[in-house]
Amino acid sequence: MNPVISIQIDSVQKYFRPGQTLSGTYAFVDVSQEKMDHAELSVLWFTEGKGDEDMGVHFFESIPWGEVKKRNFAPGGAFNVVLPMAPLSYYGKVLKIHWEVRVRLFLKDGSSFGESKQFTLGDVPPVYVVLN
Amino acid sequence: MIFHSLFFDKKLGLPGFRSQRMGVLAELSFALFCILAGIVGILWILIYFILPEWEINQKFESTTCTMKDFRIVENRIFPDAQNPMEAEKNTLFGEGESDESEEEEDDLEEVFPSENEGEAGSEKPLPMVEGILKQIGNVSYQPEIFVAYQVEGRDYESWAYSMKSVLDKQRFENQKDAQEFIEKWQEDGCHGWFDPEKPENIVIFKSWTFENYLSLLIPISFFFIGCGMLYPLRRFARWDSEEFSAMFFGPDARRVRKKMLDSKSWVDVQSEDVLSCLPLSAEITNCSGIRMNYRLPVLDSPVRALFVLMSVALIWNALTILLLTIIVCGSTPGVRNWIWFVYVVPFALVGLGLVFYAFRQIRAATVVGPTLVEIDRYPLRPGESTMLFVSQRGRAKIFWFNVMLVCEEEVVFTHGTNTRCEVQRVFQRLIYGEDGVEMPSNGAFEVEFPLEIPPNIMHTFVSLRNQIYWKIIVQVSVEGSRPFERSFPILIYPKTYDVKEAV
Numbered sequence: 001m002n003p004v005i006s007i008q009i010d011s012v013q014k015y016f017r018p019g020q021t022l023s024g025t026y027a028f029v030d031v032s033q034e035k036m037d038h039a040e041l042s043v044l045w046f047t048e049g050k051g052d053e054d055m056g057v058h059f060f061e062s063i064p065w066g067e068v069k070k071r072n073f074a075p076g077g078a079f080n081v082v083l084p085m086a087p088l089s090y091y092g093k094v095l096k097i098h099w100e101v102r103v104r105l106f107l108k109d110g111s112s113f114g115e116s117k118q119f120t121l122g123d124v125p126p127v128y129v130v131l132n
Numbered sequence: 133m134i135f136h137s138l139f140f141d142k143k144l145g146l147p148g149f150r151s152q153r154m155g156v157l158a159e160l161s162f163a164l165f166c167i168l169a170g171i172v173g174i175l176w177i178l179i180y181f182i183l184p185e186w187e188i189n190q191k192f193e194s195t196t197c198t199m200k201d202f203r204i205v206e207n208r209i210f211p212d213a214q215n216p217m218e219a220e221k222n223t224l225f226g227e228g229e230s231d232e233s234e235e236e237e238d239d240l241e242e243v244f245p246s247e248n249e250g251e252a253g254s255e256k257p258l259p260m261v262e263g264i265l266k267q268i269g270n271v272s273y274q275p276e277i278f279v280a281y282q283v284e285g286r287d288y289e290s291w292a293y294s295m296k297s298v299l300d301k302q303r304f305e306n307q308k309d310a311q312e313f314i315e316k317w318q319e320d321g322c323h324g325w326f327d328p329e330k331p332e333n334i335v336i337f338k339s340w341t342f343e344n345y346l347s348l349l350i351p352i353s354f355f356f357i358g359c360g361m362l363y364p365l366r367r368f369a370r371w372d373s374e375e376f377s378a379m380f381f382g383p384d385a386r387r388v389r390k391k392m393l394d395s396k397s398w399v400d401v402q403s404e405d406v407l408s409c410l411p412l413s414a415e416i417t418n419c420s421g422i423r424m425n426y427r428l429p430v431l432d433s434p435v436r437a438l439f440v441l442m443s444v445a446l447i448w449n450a451l452t453i454l455l456l457t458i459i460v461c462g463s464t465p466g467v468r469n470w471i472w473f474v475y476v477v478p479f480a481l482v483g484l485g486l487v488f489y490a491f492r493q494i495r496a497a498t499v500v501g502p503t504l505v506e507i508d509r510y511p512l513r514p515g516e517s518t519m520l521f522v523s524q525r526g527r528a529k530i531f532w533f534n535v536m537l538v539c540e541e542e543v544v545f546t547h548g549t550n551t552r553c554e555v556q557r558v559f560q561r562l563i564y565g566e567d568g569v570e571m572p573s574n575g576a577f578e579v580e581f582p583l584e585i586p587p588n589i590m591h592t593f594v595s596l597r598n599q600i601y602w603k604i605i606v607q608v609s610v611e612g613s614r615p616f617e618r619s620f621p622i623l624i625y626p627k628t629y630d631v632k633e634a635v
Binding site: 017018019020045047049050051052053054056085086087088090092093094095097122123124125127 | 410541545546554590591593596629
């Protein structure tokens with residue numbers, strides 16, 4: 001059975017403001033301790049749309065399996081990241097910018113599993129073309 | 133959402149491979165081969181061609197020599213099979229004294245055997261190889277002179293011509309040319325150039341070979357093609373994706389590397405207000421204005437476009453004329469020449485069209501005159517306003533004059549083997565417009581008006597292949613020219629948020 005990764009963002013707000021702290025937790029379910037190597041946590045933005053993907057990593061942390069704490073119901077961890085000023089989340093015509101928290105789990109056999117949770121940075125409304 | 137290994141699977145790897153890993157491995161091998169071939173090629177050209185020639189031209193010192201003897205050496209690309217050493221470097225003749233030039237000429241015919249005689253008894257190359265050698269010239273001739281010269285009072289004697297590594301282009305196709313070279317060398321004063329560190333090394337011929345530098349383009353291309361192929365493969369590396377991007381490829385790479393170098397905590401790093409997805413404002417703020425604080429740079433300047441257009445027209449027509457000259461002066465008589473003429477006609481017509489278009493553009497550019505846009509303050513943020521000054525020079529009457537605030541998304545994507553760019557205009561607002569403008573006597577139409585940046589808009593964003601940019605566009609229609617527009621980029625920073633404010 002493949003491991004299951006769950007990510008929870010503490011706040012339920014519609015969007016985050018630049019400079020605000022993004023906090024949350026992650027957990028690994030159905031994990032065989034012997035097979036685990038390490039986990040990675042990152043907070044990043046990436047582009048989506050017609051163009052090729054660009055990505056910018058705002059926060060990255062590689063966590064050795066020994067440091068992954070046993071939480072309430074499964075091993076996991078917590079994060080607290082101060083969000084940057086830019087780029088803000090954007091939903092344009094041919095370009096979109098998304099922010100997300102990613103957690104990846106690496107096994108000793110070289111395979112990896114990932115989970116992501118998107119959030120919105122800033123309050124830029126979706127683009128509707130204004131040409132006047 | 134659970135996914136295995138890769139977050140975003142792209143069609144990478146060779147299509148013939150069922151296994152992505154094997155495909156990536158094949159592409160990686162090819163990329164590394166290209167890089168290696170490039171490096172080896174660059175080093176080979178540098179070490180064997182460019183550096184020796186540079187040394188002769190820069191380091192060697194001039195001297196005057198006395199000719200004691202000479203010889204013409206025959207070099208064969210396809211050496212005789214029976215005696216390859218002899219055939220590779222075959223001394224054809226030599227003379228004891230330099231002043232017996234008349235006898236030398238007489239001896240030429242005696243000493244030179246005909247090529248057929250020289251090859252008698254030798255094993256002939258395959259017919260196909262023989263044909264190729266006939267095309268490129270199997271035999272070349274290299275003059276060598278036994279010179280005597282003095283360096284710091286000490287006598288030296290040596291066989292001299294040029295350095296072995298730079299010889300290939302300096303050999304002659306026939307013996308007569310080699311002989312003439314020796315005669316001309318004597319007439320020019322018997323100059324030689326010796327190595328001051330090793331005076332026994334002397335050359336009597338030196339030159340700059342442009343082709344050596346040109347040939348560097350081939351290995352350099354290999355090198356960059358290999359590097360370019362490595363780039364999309366980075367995502368398949370073990371340390372791919374976030375960690376790798378964070379360190380080397382992401383727009384925040386500088387910040388992440390700085391963190392790693394300085395061993396700072398992430399909290400410290402995040403507190404640094406580094407907006408790496410925004411271009412530096414220096415390009416816009418480094419030029420002071422006359423009426424406002426900053427003069428905006430112009431995008432797609434007509435001067436650059438005209439220069440490119442003129443260059444293309446010039447090169448195209450030069451090539452067409454060259455082609456025509458070859459056809460006219462060609463040795464092939466008869467009907468076939470007319471076929472070539474017909475073939476050249478479309479090229480000539482395109483060349484004439486380019487010249488016509490270039491002159492038309494020059495005329496349009498000179499009729500319209502330069503456009504200046506100045507802005508009162510920087511940086512700009514959504515919801516803020518500033519003053520804008522626009523000046524349009526020129527002699528012609530202006531029919532209409534518009535200034536617009538525009539936002540465009542620009543994305544670059546690969547489609548098969550092509551890289552394409554698409555621009556989508558997502559915001560356009562007329563901020564100033566006037567019809568039937570009378571040009572003032574000083575020849576400059578000038579206007580000042582407020583620029584209001586709308587609230588809740590996206591800031592300027594630049595990443596490797598995706599951009600969101602804002603610009604001021606000035607559109608002008610003048611008498612005697614088609615309407616034209618000029619663009620001036622502006623940077624819009626993200627609006628400032630009150631973090632404590634509830635969302």
